[in-house]
Amino acid sequence: MTLKEKFRVLTEGAKYDVSCSSSGSSRGPQKGKIGLTNVGGVCHSFTADGRCISLLKVLMTNNCIYDCKYCVNRTSADVPRAMLMPEELCEIVMGFYERNYIEGLFLSSAVFRDPDYTMELLLRTVTLLRKKYRFGGYIHMKAIPGASPELIEQAAEIVDRMSMNIELPTSTSLKLLAPQKKKEAITTPMRQLSDLYDEQKNAPSRSRTLIPAGQTTQMIVGATPDPDGVIIRLSEGLYRKFAMKRVYYSAYVPMGDPSLLPLTPPNLLRENRLYQADWLLRFYGFEANELVPVNYNLPSDIDPKSDWALRNMDKFPVEVNDAPYETLLRVPGIGVKNAWRIREARKYTRLDIDDLKRMRVVLKRAKNFLTVNGKFYGGSLNTDVIHSLLVMPEYQKAPSEQLRLFPEESPTLAAAHRNRLLSESAHESLTGEF
Amino acid sequence: MIRYTYDGTFDGFLSVVFYIYEKKLPPSSIIPDGEYQTDFFSETVFVPTDISKAMRVENSLTSKIGNIGFGQIISAFSCGFEPENKDLKIFDFIRLVLRVGGDACKMYHLHTVSDFYSLVLKTDKEAQHMQGFLRFKSLSNGILAAEYSPDNDITHFLTSYFSRRNSENKFIIRDTIREVYGLYNGSEWTVVPGTPQLSSVFEDLVYSEKELVFRDLWQQYYDTVSIASRRNERQRTQFMPRRYWKYLTEIVI
Numbered sequence: 145m146t147l148k149e150k151f152r153v154l155t156e157g158a159k160y161d162v163s164c165s166s167s168g169s170s171r172g173p174q175k176g177k178i179g180l181t182n183v184g185g186v187c188h189s190f191t192a193d194g195r196c197i198s199l200l201k202v203l204m205t206n207n208c209i210y211d212c213k214y215c216v217n218r219t220s221a222d223v224p225r226a227m228l229m230p231e232e233l234c235e236i237v238m239g240f241y242e243r244n245y246i247e248g249l250f251l252s253s254a255v256f257r258d259p260d261y262t263m264e265l266l267l268r269t270v271t272l273l274r275k276k277y278r279f280g281g282y283i284h285m286k287a288i289p290g291a292s293p294e295l296i297e298q299a300a301e302i303v304d305r306m307s308m309n310i311e312l313p314t315s316t317s318l319k320l321l322a323p324q325k326k327k328e329a330i331t332t333p334m335r336q337l338s339d340l341y342d343e344q345k346n347a348p349s350r351s352r353t354l355i356p357a358g359q360t361t362q363m364i365v366g367a368t369p370d371p372d373g374v375i376i377r378l379s380e381g382l383y384r385k386f387a388m389k390r391v392y393y394s395a396y397v398p399m400g401d402p403s404l405l406p407l408t409p410p411n412l413l414r415e416n417r418l419y420q421a422d423w424l425l426r427f428y429g430f431e432a433n434e435l436v437p438v439n440y441n442l443p444s445d446i447d448p449k450s451d452w453a454l455r456n457m458d459k460f461p462v463e464v465n466d467a468p469y470e471t472l473l474r475v476p477g478i479g480v481k482n483a484w485r486i487r488e489a490r491k492y493t494r495l496d497i498d499d500l501k502r503m504r505v506v507l508k509r510a511k512n513f514l515t516v517n518g519k520f521y522g523g524s525l526n527t528d529v530i531h532s533l534l535v536m537p538e539y540q541k542a543p544s545e546q547l548r549l550f551p552e553e554s555p556t557l558a559a560a561h562r563n564r565l566l567s568e569s570a571h572e573s574l575t576g577e578f
Numbered sequence: 579m580i581r582y583t584y585d586g587t588f589d590g591f592l593s594v595v596f597y598i599y600e601k602k603l604p605p606s607s608i609i610p611d612g613e614y615q616t617d618f619f620s621e622t623v624f625v626p627t628d629i630s631k632a633m634r635v636e637n638s639l640t641s642k643i644g645n646i647g648f649g650q651i652i653s654a655f656s657c658g659f660e661p662e663n664k665d666l667k668i669f670d671f672i673r674l675v676l677r678v679g680g681d682a683c684k685m686y687h688l689h690t691v692s693d694f695y696s697l698v699l700k701t702d703k704e705a706q707h708m709q710g711f712l713r714f715k716s717l718s719n720g721i722l723a724a725e726y727s728p729d730n731d732i733t734h735f736l737t738s739y740f741s742r743r744n745s746e747n748k749f750i751i752r753d754t755i756r757e758v759y760g761l762y763n764g765s766e767w768t769v770v771p772g773t774p775q776l777s778s779v780f781e782d783l784v785y786s787e788k789e790l791v792f793r794d795l796w797q798q799y800y801d802t803v804s805i806a807s808r809r810n811e812r813q814r815t816q817f818m819p820r821r822y823w824k825y826l827t828e829i830v831i
Contacts, residue, residue: 152798192809236795397807499687502689
């Protein structure tokens with residue numbers, strides 16, 4: 145196989161990992177190194193599916209000992225197999241970096257031989273890249289579930305960010321679709337990384353060298369019947385307990401074992417709603433309990449913040465000049481930047497509607513939940529009327545089949561799984577663990 | 579009311595600000611000399627650039643709004659939009675800063691402030707885009723070369739950025755709209771107006787041996803990493819406007 149062909153196969157195997165962010169680390173130029181990192185990350189291109197390319201996302205190898213049903217690289221999948229040599233990969237990274245194609249490397253791998261062997265291979269590659277090629281840019285490395293803690297810690301000293309994918313939101317789903325993966329193999333290194341990250345929090349900034357950009361994880365959504373309520377509670381737990389930087393959600397793309405998995409196209413709207421809810425948890429002071437009950441999905445026709453507001457109309461409208469910052473954040477249509485600007489500007493004057501327009505506050509949704517200097521500019525205070533006003537035209541034809549995810553061919557399995565899931569997930573989601 | 583003209587440089591603009599405060603004669607407009615037709619209804623004054631006066635304005639502004647605030651004034655000045663009104667809008671903002679101090683930066687409800695920030699935003703947004711979208715090609719003589727056609731005058735920002743990002747490679751960046759060049763020789767960077775010698779660099783590009791290999795791998799990567807069943811053209815062009823595509827190595831039109 146030519147290098148070009150190997151590179152294609154290993155790109156193909158890596159592309160379903162969502163994370164491509166190069167943010168969270170800010171290392172200025174260092175003497176004798178090539179490259180730096182930007183705290184906000186840099187997008188270098190956007191592919192035809194509208195996703196950002198920031199890092200070169202590639203597998204070391206797609207030769208896998210596991211047979212996870214959802215995965216494109218599973219043992220039983222009929223795909224060409226390949227492996228890159230550490231030097232080959234380093235050459236590509238440096239060549240791409242100096243042409244400004246990429247911000248760094250996202251290195252992942254299928255589990256080849258055993259977890260430690262694979263982890264050592266990844267470690268050898270990133271060490272070579274840092275030491276011999278003197279690369280100072282961003283490296284995101286996938287930790288291999290089941291790899292020894294020593295290897296994980298060594299890697300954490302070299303790279304900017306590590307991630308371990310949870311893959312499926314409940315252990316029941318994991319047992320069903322990835323029977324060889326144990327949840328402990330995922331949570332133990334997560335715990336280890338969050339402990340390492342915590343330990344150095346109090347250290348002087350110069351000696352804070354372990355994964356400066358923290359850890360992230362990813363869940364596949366829609367491969368199993370786990371509802372949004374369970375998923376969002378799991379995310380909340382991950383943010384609180386493991387100091388996770390990001391949880392990524394990936395709408396299941398049919399590529400797995402078709403006898404066990406849905407063939408429906410990826411539900412991008414559901415993925416989008418989960419991200420909106422995730423943002424509300426991280427930046428807007430919401431708790432999962434306020435957003436969606438455990439065994440339900442988020443509404444598809446309106447965004448989760450509007451949904452919350454409509455269920456809490458007794459709290460609205462609020463006066464833009466007096467409402468506390470935390471309350472402004474809860475007004476549909478007002479984002480973090482707007483809330484901040486309002487808080488600053490109203491120190492100097494009592495804001496009127498024209499002031500808000502000049503400040504680029506989009507009033508389309510917000511006006512239904514605000515009074516501006518005592519005046520209400522919305523159409524109505526009736527919940528149903530506002531609801532109909534908030535439904536985005538492009539979502540009016542949203543697919544309503546979100547819960548029918550298993551194909552008709554395997555009703556027994558699906559039903560059995562669903563029954564187990566509902567009882568177990570209800571318990572698990574209360575603690576935010578899976 | 580007086581119509582002020584200057585040599586078009588940032589120091590020249592700050593010299594105008596100094597002059598206006600010194601003479602206490604408010605402007606009806608401020609524009610680079612020779613850019614627009616003379617208007618017969620107001621008096622025109624050409625203000626020569628005086629670095630020491632410009633520095634005094636700079637120091638006074640920095641003491642009130644800090645380096646970040648002053649950086650925003652440079653961003654606004656580099657903005658390529660509204661060439662007839664831009665300088666006057668920046669002047670209005672500076673006048674507010676000199677009157678009320680650092681609070682000016684937070685008075686988002688005022689026309690003066692929102693007009694100023696919309697200039698800043700346009701420049702900063704494109705500069706941020708270009709940190710990612712600029713593409714270098716390696717030439718046979720070991721130099722990296724990049725061309726682009728930005729809406730705003732951001733070559734100084736990019737040249738400084740790339741000299742830090744890749745401090746070991748010499749490079750040249752060409753803004754094809756303004757014909758200005760960012761140069762880095764491996765230790766220092768500068769931005770200079772075009773010369774026949776500089777533009778000839780881009781006329782007959784002789785690539786390094788590896789250039790085509792990496793370009794080929796990158797094009798394949800770009801096509802492969804996209805997920806066909808998630809195709810979303812609208813989102814792609816929203817994040818990466820088509821006017822930038824011309825110089826992107828990965829897009830073969």
